[in-house]
Amino acid sequence: MALIEISELFLSGLRFSAPLILAAMAGLYSERSGVVQLALEGFMLFGAFVAGTAAYYTSDGPAGIMAAVLFGALAGIFYGFLVIKLRADQIVAGTVINMLAWGGIPVVCKNLFDSTAGTPTLELSQRLPSWFPIVIAFAVVLITAWIFKQTAFGLRLSVAGEKPEALEAVGVNPRNLRWAAVMIAGALAGLAGGLLSVCLSAGYSRNMTAGRGFMALAALILGKWKPWPAFLGCLLFGFCEVVQLKAQGVAIPFVGVLPGQLIQVVPYVVTLALIAGLVGVSRAPAKLGHSS
Amino acid sequence: MTGWSRFVSEILLAALALVIGLSLGGWLAYAAGESPWRVIEIIVTGAFGSGYDRGMVIYFAGILIATGLAVALPFQVGVFNIGGEGQTLMGALAAGVIGAYAPESWPHWAAVSAAFVGAVLTAGLWGSIAGGIRAFRGGHEVIGSIMLNFIAAGITGWLVVGKLQAPDSQNPEMKVIGEVFKLHRFGAYNGAPATTAALVALIMAFLFWLVLEKTPAGLRIKTVRQSPDAAVVAGYDPAKVRFWAFTSGAAMCGLAGAVMVLGESWRFRLEISDGFGFLGIPVALLGRGRPLGVVVSAILFAVLHHGASSLDIESTKVGRDLAQVIEAVVVLSVISLPPMVRGLRKWL
Numbered sequence: 224m225a226l227i228e229i230s231e232l233f234l235s236g237l238r239f240s241a242p243l244i245l246a247a248m249a250g251l252y253s254e255r256s257g258v259v260q261l262a263l264e265g266f267m268l269f270g271a272f273v274a275g276t277a278a279y280y281t282s283d284g285p286a287g288i289m290a291a292v293l294f295g296a297l298a299g300i301f302y303g304f305l306v307i308k309l310r311a312d313q314i315v316a317g318t319v320i321n322m323l324a325w326g327g328i329p330v331v332c333k334n335l336f337d338s339t340a341g342t343p344t345l346e347l348s349q350r351l352p353s354w355f356p357i358v359i360a361f362a363v364v365l366i367t368a369w370i371f372k373q374t375a376f377g378l379r380l381s382v383a384g385e386k387p388e389a390l391e392a393v394g395v396n397p398r399n400l401r402w403a404a405v406m407i408a409g410a411l412a413g414l415a416g417g418l419l420s421v422c423l424s425a426g427y428s429r430n431m432t433a434g435r436g437f438m439a440l441a442a443l444i445l446g447k448w449k450p451w452p453a454f455l456g457c458l459l460f461g462f463c464e465v466v467q468l469k470a471q472g473v474a475i476p477f478v479g480v481l482p483g484q485l486i487q488v489v490p491y492v493v494t495l496a497l498i499a500g501l502v503g504v505s506r507a508p509a510k511l512g513h514s515s
Numbered sequence: 516m517t518g519w520s521r522f523v524s525e526i527l528l529a530a531l532a533l534v535i536g537l538s539l540g541g542w543l544a545y546a547a548g549e550s551p552w553r554v555i556e557i558i559v560t561g562a563f564g565s566g567y568d569r570g571m572v573i574y575f576a577g578i579l580i581a582t583g584l585a586v587a588l589p590f591q592v593g594v595f596n597i598g599g600e601g602q603t604l605m606g607a608l609a610a611g612v613i614g615a616y617a618p619e620s621w622p623h624w625a626a627v628s629a630a631f632v633g634a635v636l637t638a639g640l641w642g643s644i645a646g647g648i649r650a651f652r653g654g655h656e657v658i659g660s661i662m663l664n665f666i667a668a669g670i671t672g673w674l675v676v677g678k679l680q681a682p683d684s685q686n687p688e689m690k691v692i693g694e695v696f697k698l699h700r701f702g703a704y705n706g707a708p709a710t711t712a713a714l715v716a717l718i719m720a721f722l723f724w725l726v727l728e729k730t731p732a733g734l735r736i737k738t739v740r741q742s743p744d745a746a747v748v749a750g751y752d753p754a755k756v757r758f759w760a761f762t763s764g765a766a767m768c769g770l771a772g773a774v775m776v777l778g779e780s781w782r783f784r785l786e787i788s789d790g791f792g793f794l795g796i797p798v799a800l801l802g803r804g805r806p807l808g809v810v811v812s813a814i815l816f817a818v819l820h821h822g823a824s825s826l827d828i829e830s831t832k833v834g835r836d837l838a839q840v841i842e843a844v845v846v847l848s849v850i851s852l853p854p855m856v857r858g859l860r861k862w863l
Contacts, residue, residue, distance in 0.1 A: 261657070305847075309854040314595050314657055318796055319847045326839025333834055334547045437661050444658055482677060488669035495644070495662040498654030507655070 232469055238423055240461030241356035242267070242415040246439035247446070247453045248367050249411035255371070255448055256404035257384035257397070257510040261317025262302050263412045264436025265324035270295045270416025272328045275342035275427030276335065278420075284351040288417040295413015296406050303405040307398055313512055321436075329429065341428035342420075350425065356418040363411065368450040380404055384508030412436065438464075445494045447505045460490045525803045528852060532801065533815070536845035540837055549832035558838075561825030562818040570700075570707025571821045572814075574779065575791075577713030579813035579820075580720055581771035582795030583802060588723060588764035589646075589656075590804045592739045592757050598645055598660030599792030601667035602765045606638035606772025608671050611783025612679070614692025614776060626695040627777060631715075634773035635766045641667065642765020643758070650758035668785075675785055688784030698778045708779040716774075717810065719767065724806040736760060768792055794820075797846045816842065 246263045253260035270291035278287025298320065305316040329339040336342060371377035380400050382390050387397035419435075420427040442460050446453030467487035496502045541551030562572050582599045589596045596602075613630045621629070645659035672687070681690040698710040727733040735756050738746045743753040775787050798816050802808030823838035 259657075305851060309851050311850040311854065314597070315796075315800065315846065315850050318597070319843055319850070322797070322839060322843035322846065326836045326841075326843055329836035330543060330547065330833060330840060333836075334832070339834055339836065434665070437665070440658070441662060441665075482673055484669045484673035484676070488666045491662045491665045491669070495648070495659060495666070498652075498658055498662075499648045500652045500654065512655075 232465060235469060236458070236462040236465045237357050238353055239465050240457045241360040242419045243435055243439045243442060243457040243461055244360040244454055245363055245415035246412050246436055247443045247457050248363050248450065249408040249415065250440050250443045251367065251448060251450060251453060252380065252404045253408035254443065254511055255384045255508055256380045256401045257387070257508055258306060258401050258405055259313040259317065259512045260408055260440065261314055262320035263439055264432055264434065265321035266295050266298050266409050266412035267416035267419070267432045267436050268324040268328060269298050270413030271420040271431050272332065272342070272427045274417030275345070275420040278345055278349050279342055279426065282349050284349055284421050287421045288414065291413045291417025292410045296410040298413065299406045299409020302409065303402050307401050325430065339429060342426040345421065345426045351422040353422055356422050359418065364450050364454045371450060384510050387510060441491060441494045444505055445490065445497060448508060463487055463490050528849065529801055529803060529808065531852060532845045532848035535848045536841045539844045540841035543840060544833050544837060547832045549830055554826065554830070554833065554837070557825050557829045558819065558822035562822035565705065566703055567705040567707045568821065570704025570709035572817045573709040573713045574707060575817035575820055576814045577716040578771045578774055578791050579794060579798050579816050580716040580810055581767045582792050583798030583809040583813050584719060584723055585764045585767040586795045586799035587802060587804045587809050588767065589761040590799060591727065591736050592760045594649060594656055594757055594761050596642065596660060596761060596764050597657050597796065598642060598663050598765065599768050599795045600788050601660070601664035602638040602642045602768035603772045603788040603792035604667045604671055605641040606634035606769030607776050607787050608783055609637035610634040610773040610776040611689050611692065614696035615690050615782070617693070619693040619695055621695055623695050626693070627698065630696055630777055631770070631773045635769035638769025638772060639762050639766030643762040646758045646761030646765065649761065650754040656761065672785060675783065681782065686784060689782050691782045692776065696777055697781055710778045712774040712778050716770065719770065720806045720810050797842050800846050800849050
């Protein structure tokens, strides 16, 4: 493989990872505050569709992405209503959000564009460059790491997921923090989806997230619910995915032909071994799934 | 609440959830410019209009009973099986490999039994990884199951595309299973894959009920759900009960996978599970985790699923995806109505 191909592979890996990184950070806010986040896939898909639609109607890429963030935040609030206000089972509630996205988006899409396949193709001028998501993703990790390390909000968010009694003792309601966390999660995952459709493709296409929300969740767990390790986890998932797509059937010196699908599953196997306690320890926030 | 009034309130909840789901689906169709009555008519005609359609509903109902039980069984001990897709895929793979490579000289009953047993064992084994991680290592079964879904997709993809691709096909699929492995289709359904497999699924639901209500194992399951400490006092390990509940649930998906291969497609192909493993979740939730509930909601979902596919042809305004919205709203109602009612009572 020539150098140019390897650097192209590297860039594709970064581009693939960028939405994953944003979605993993979305999951991080929610889960560190004690709320399981299985709805990332749905939030992303909503974001992708809303961004594609808004960018098409306004002919403005950034407007599309803003709309995706806004809609994501609204979806996050709806999720919060289910799990914080109504105290519904968090896993089921997340599944419901995903089902609403899988079924609802094609219905609306057909109504708007007379097709369930996707939004109309965006012109180059309506899109944003593909380096943009990489920069945004990096910035969000930087900010997230800072928030959790340096700010009172970040500290309280972690305490809400670990020892909510301690917050109540000082007069802070942990549920308010969780409301903020799920709203941020929705907004960030919506952003991830928006960037996917407006920067990395020419609009929304049916089920375009293709499991990336779950992939981000896996990377978050692989990264032990911490910003930088989760970031690295996303890169691992992203690169393995790209190698699978691009290096299919390519012979590499001394290695031979790569079995692409098997490389693709490596990060999942590692994550599985991690939660089984076979390699290292990845401890979830103490109140994860038991908070409300 | 006594057993009986609890039973009635759960039926009421499920019925109300269904009504809300259908109403919202109807409203959505109306908003999209299609008459809700016409949508219902299309779905009902699509599901029951011809022998073939009725056969398809029977086929889908059998599969959904199996994948619904796969969620309902672990649910009894408070464990959530979200890995139905991977388990179904692995079960179907086993059935496909046995059917394609085992000798054709076997008698029909032996061939079919071998494929079913292979599928059920493989799916159970696959699920037992997540079940074991949960029961004995404390890792979350939902995360484990999601990982296993991805890994199953990767392994089957590698096997089919790389190793066992049918030479006569352009699609990613294995070669056709032997004649003796094919399930006989009932004559009345114009070639639809309605087979005895649907009866097997019904029997499984009955066995589930029998084990739960009439055996010591059922008592253990109930004890673990209500009070794991009491289980320890009674002298058995709640972890083992959780493990076996999860594993036997996963094995049910093997049944679904085998039915898909031996009954319908006659070969293993990628993405054969096509969301049915996942659909077990709403089926089990609407069925309130009870065997009879699972059977009833599986039939309802089968009608909805097959009936709604006619929308793609009969309506220019809404398509089959409407079914998934209805399913989502049904589950949404099931989880949000009880707390809302409680809140309302408090408020009054």
